Amino acid sequence: MTREEQVKFCMLCKNRKMDFQQGLLCRLTDKQADFEESCASFIPDETHNIVKPSYVPVENEESFNWKTALSVILIIFAVIRLIYRLSK
Numbered sequence: 001m002t003r004e005e006q007v008k009f010c011m012l013c014k015n016r017k018m019d020f021q022q023g024l025l026c027r028l029t030d031k032q033a034d035f036e037e038s039c040a041s042f043i044p045d046e047t048h049n050i051v052k053p054s055y056v057p058v059e060n061e062e063s064f065n066w067k068t069a070l071s072v073i074l075i076i077f078a079v080i081r082l083i084y085r086l087s088k
Helices: 003-010 066-087
Strands: 016-019 023-026
Touching (some): 003 023
Antiparallel strands (some): 016 023
């Protein structure tokens, strides 16, 4: 298992701690992870889950973005105005 894969695993564990020189460490051993498939000391951290779920937008009326729609309309008017001025 690569270090990156171990860190992803450790980020979900209550026994993690951050060291600004060494990175993510095990609170029990004060060392970086050395497991290959799974950690015997793993305890899921349900209270402070720092891994955020993927955002999947829901298509409904509430997800309509007025700022984006207004921006598109303004760009269309600007292009029409530019074409009108160039055609004179």
